[in-house]
């Protein structure tokens with residue numbers, strides 16, 4: 001059976017996007033972890049133990065603690081968006097696992113409605129970019145486009161979930177096929193094709209855009225350092241050389 | 247050159263977030279460093295022909311050495327959470343004083359030369375070629391940041407604009423655009439031993455004069471020893487403590503504490519400065535050289551403890567960096583630090599803040615105080631930014647807030663904090679930190695003090711506060727200069743040990 005051009009394009013697109021995403025992220029993460037942090041600069045009060053730091057980071061990742069202190073509007077919209085996104089992505093795991101993990105099954109109904117959280121959150125964030133003079137001033141075209149892109153992905157997804165259903169079984173065969181290097185036809189549903197093209201684009205730009213905030217947070221010295229400079233000597237390799245010269 | 251005339255902002259009931267007004271602070275340029283100053287620091291004194299390559303090279307060098315810079319330049323999502331957090335934005339309404347906009351001055355260049363997106367689609371991601379105009383913007387706005395880290399508290403990724411400002415100033419130095427004020431001081435401290443350029447004999451005279459004053463005042467012969475070998479404690483304090491008002495009152499306070507507790511101590515000529523302006527310019531080498539004076543003096547004098555006087559950024563460097571830079575601390579496992587650390591008394595934190603020391607002595611009954619001697623005062627406390635957000639005291643996180651307050655409450659009876667959101671980790675900078683404390687930046691300093699002045703005004707109205715205590719030499723100098731512009735009396739400003747000095751009993755406790 002010959003594969004259609006559309007299938008070839010989408011298969012190629014996802015291979016490339018997955019490669020760029022994986023290599024790009026690994027490159028960035030290795031680069032961050034290899035770059036030394038020569039000085040102790042945690043924003044204090046900071047935890048004095050490793051486990052304290054893990055707790056601090058967990059609060060930043062799960063409830064956006066610093067953002068909560070800073071601005072309740074950004075926090076509400078930002079948190080709705082990210083938590084919605086998380087549930088949606090977890091729900092998507094069913095296209096890539098066989099058999100589907102039991103907990104992915106459990107969150108299916110929540111994931112479905114989480115799309116509303118996600119899109120409402122993003123609309124709020126987008127509105128701020130237009131309405132608040134300070135945020136408008138700092139926004140670049142890419143800031144608007146990033147939100148528009150994610151909203152478009154969300155809306156096309158929701159159209160399929162709530163309005164015109166698509167052939168999930170065929171879609172799953174396509175992606176499982178990609179994963180096992182046995183390419184199967186992609187369903188021809190235009191909304192799905194748009195959804196997928198936008199997602200591939202998102203994967204492509206992830207490692208070269210501000211979406212690096214996700215890995216970046218874990219490498220932020222003001223958040224991930226232990227506050228113990230008097231108790232232990234912290235020194236970077238390039239700085240230790242100076243000790244020899246006195 | 248006469249300072250330009252400007253309007254002092256009006257204090258409102260609450261700290262207000264202004265509508266932005268573009269370019270209103272674009273005229274403020276701090277005085278450039280002259281050739282002799284730059285020569286000493288090893289920087290060019292004018293824009294070299296290959297300035298662009300030099301700037302980009304230096305940026306690349308810093309990106310390889312500092313993870314903070316690299317992660318911070320990548321991670322910002324332009325969420326806007328920090329936009330209303332900087333006292334310079336609140337006081338000036340110039341949008342380039344919003345922390346994220348200040349970062350973007352560098353980020354636009356970073357993106358253009360160091361990121362794929364910025365190389366391919368500069369317009370889309372706001373990337374720009376480096377031009378002299380951009381360098382000019384850096385020069386203006388990296389000298390309107392006091393590196394106070396308030397923005398880093400609120401950024402969801404902890405992006406600390408101070409790190410960007412430091413890198414910006416370092417790059418500027420490498421293309422001959424140094425700041426007179428900071429670089430001149432860095433010369434003095436390395437050549438003479440302190441930021442004021444006060445030579446050894448003058449220091450000796452000053453200390454003798456102070457001893458006479460104290461004895462005349464109290465009838466007790468309290469000493470201010472200098473360069474005494476074998477003393478237990480080396481006190482390292484900002485040189486302003488030696489002869490600026492109200493700083494000197496705190497110096498007298500420290501001397502009385504050591505006297506009353508019977509601790510042998512000394513000052514050092516070579517280390518007659520706790521301040522380290524190397525911090526402000528983002529040059530690790532300079533900061534280390536300046537810090538090495540302390541190590542050298544401690545070894546030379548053979549002291550067992552190092553105690554630091556009232557100075558905010560000095561305490562940051564001492565607490566957070568001395569161990570790294572000079573091995574002064576614990577836990578070293580290399581010859582450079584092991585040898586030195588053996589000399590230090592393990593029963594005490596090294597270095598120790600004077601507030602930690604005094605508070606412990608009072609709590610353990612080793613010195614006695616009578617708070618009623620301060621009954622003429624209603625006191626509030628200004629958390630200095632470097633102490634609050636870049637250091638600690640005691641063993642618990644937040645000790646830097648609790649210990650000075652505990653100490654103040656033990657020596658005064660009337661104490662009221664300023665409003666939440668303006669103290670503790672959210673404290674507002676005095677407006678003069680980070681290398682800004684110079685008259686050519688007076689407009690920035692006055693406007694940047696607006697949030698603090700507003701919070702102070704509220705406790706003055708509500709509780710009749712008439713004294714604002716602090717533990718920073720820069721804060722003291724800044725407030726005595728700018729608070730009068732807002733209608734406050736400059737005698738409201740003073741050190742925590744000025745209060746201790748008044749309340750302490752000089753006869754030894756049992």
Ligand code: HEM
Pocket residue numbers: 060061062064067074077078079081082125126143146147150211213214215217323324325402
């Ligand atoms: C470790 C995981 C992550 C954490 C902790 C995190 C955290 C945050 C925070 C605190 C903000 C600022 C507040 C806001 O505007 O919402 C933010 C913004 C943003 N995040 Fe994330 N994020 C993560 C992963 C992701 C991922 C996987 C994506 C996209 C696929 C994403 C897309 C965005 C976008 C587009 C913005 C900017 C929103 C705007 O324009 O205001 N984030 N993120």
Ligand code: HEM
Pocket residue numbers: 085088091092095111112115118150153154155156157158159160161162165166168171175192195196199
């Ligand atoms: C290769 C990756 C992806 C595939 C194959 C895919 C496929 C699909 C499909 C088939 C649906 C319809 C579900 C149904 O009818 O029940 C859907 C819905 C949706 N998709 Fe995706 N999608 C992908 C990635 C993403 C990403 C990265 C996002 C978000 C940034 C996203 C956001 C959504 C949303 C919000 C919905 C609607 C809510 C839901 O059913 O979960 N999708 N997606």
Ligand code: SF4
Pocket residue numbers: 331332333334343344345348390391392393394395396397398406407408411675
């Ligand atoms: S470090 Fe302080 S002065 Fe500098 S941008 Fe941040 S809040 Fe403003």
Ligand code: SF4
Pocket residue numbers: 321322323324325326327328329345346400401402403404405
């Ligand atoms: S709070 Fe942090 S991420 Fe948000 S705009 Fe400011 S610097 Fe950027």
